Amino acid sequence: MSGAGRIRLIGVGKRHGSVVALKDVDLDIASGEFFALLGPSGSGKTTTLRILAGLESADEGRVLLDERDITDAEPGARDVAMVFQSYALYPHMSVRENIAFPLRMVSTPADEIERAVLQAAEKVHIGHLLERRPGQLSGGQQQRCALARAIVRKPRLFLLDEPLSNLDAKLRLETRVELKKLHRSLDVTTVYVTHDQEEAMTIADRLAVFMEGRIEQVGTPEEVFAQPKSLDVAAFLGSPPMNFLPAKLAGRVARAAGQSIELARDYGAEREAVLGIRPGAIRLEASGIPAQVYLVEQLGESAIVDLHVGETLVRARVDRRIRVREGETVNLAFGADDIHVFDAASRQRL
């Protein structure tokens, strides 16, 4: 840990006209952390990033970087570097000039610029492309050029706005790994915006899930995946998404889809609830809840099976070696620990 680059957002709010973009956002990001802002589009994650960058001002609340209040600081005075979703490379400059630009703007000696540019370019493997113009680069190379421009100086904070969204699927996976390595070698606090839950899960040390301008949950990917705080978070994380069954709770037993389901603990007096079960937690066994196979999607390693339990549709991820045929009746089983219980009215985890 470099001991610099700790970010705190305290009660940050933002409106765009009459639309509330952010409401009462609190966040504490440790120095050196790789932190993802995750959420569907319009949830406020990009607005949060832009407020960190100083490109938008917070209407309420404060932004602290290493205990310094930067709420009203100019973008250039914050010591943050950003990679834009569109890369925003300067088209009239060569790759070399692009990368050198942030150093040139603070009157760095020429030999120092030269050294830093080479180092940054080598780090993202574009050392051989320095004389090209952005227009002569492939999408992946442009993205690396944007990365190099951001890392050429050592900022306190590194902001990435959906940096992989314009790459094709294969390149995205490769770059994801490289970003992670790059972050380790630079040891700079990194805030990463994405709407791709898988990307956030694999790359981030911790993440914040945004919903409608609020932070729903903050935690490590494992925590958020295993203990989603609300129905919305549970529905957003995981692919295919979690199954939800409306249920009536009474003590340790839930009644859902015409079945009695044993729960892990006592939930007290009778109440309306929603049970959540991840597709991967469902097993097909000799005995259990009867269900009819509706559709089978082969994914290679595994298969997604759509099942009807009474009137309710349930999806299960099963090993590819388990053979099921459409129309067949099977039995579902799952552990009591794998059942997530949410209150039907407040949508919060019980």
Next chain:
Amino acid sequence: MKRAPARAAMLGLVAGLLLLVWSFPVLWGLITSLKTERDVLAYPPVVVFSPTLANYRDVLFGATTILPNLVSSLIVAVSTTAVTMLLAIPAAYALARLDLPAKRATGFYVLATQMLPPVGLVIPYFLMLRGLGWLDTYHGMVLLYITAALPFAIWLMVSYFEEIPREMEEAALLDRAGRLRALWHVILPQARGGIAVTVVFVFLNAWNEFLFAVVLAGNRVRPVTVAMFNFISVEQTQWARLAAAAIVAMAPVIILGLLAQKHIVKGLTVGAVKGGGRR
């Protein structure tokens, strides 16, 4: 594919015809400028004649030299262009970037000023300039031309600035450039096509302006358009000299056009940003 060569030939033919139509007056002027006055007036027109440079000698170094008038025109046109661009660039940039409530209306107003027939403005302008004691002065003429050129230049450049993605200056701001250097290092180089086009238009209009120049100036400040008018008099029109003067007066504009051309390249911003919107 079989029809392609025929198609190309047709296109070439049409383009050639259009080029001929457009360049005919210029070519005719060029030919006229190389004739003697007698040959000019010959009927039927002579096709074969012995060319002479006498007209050029007269209009450049003779008694009817237009050299001082060229200098006059140059002072007026260069000053007008310089001041207009100095004001129009920041104004257009601001209009392109700021969310002003009456942006559309302003745009229309700017165009509306161009719809006004200039002749309707001659008398008010005359009264105003006389009141200021600025009749027949360089600053008077330049001020006049700026009032006409500035709205047009701003309106023209706003669209060029609007085409440059906002991420450009956002990136520059984060790269510690500050507003002014972001404009200078990142925005202006990308807008230089639009700037070149605007410079040519503003210069051209100021250089070719005749009506205001002949009414509101003409003695101390005597641009080349007014001087050329002298070749036309009640007794006689000196067609050959007039043509030579016109060809000479065209030269600065043509040179400017050629200089500007290399900046007017479309697609400079290709590859700058990938993908669509944010948020």
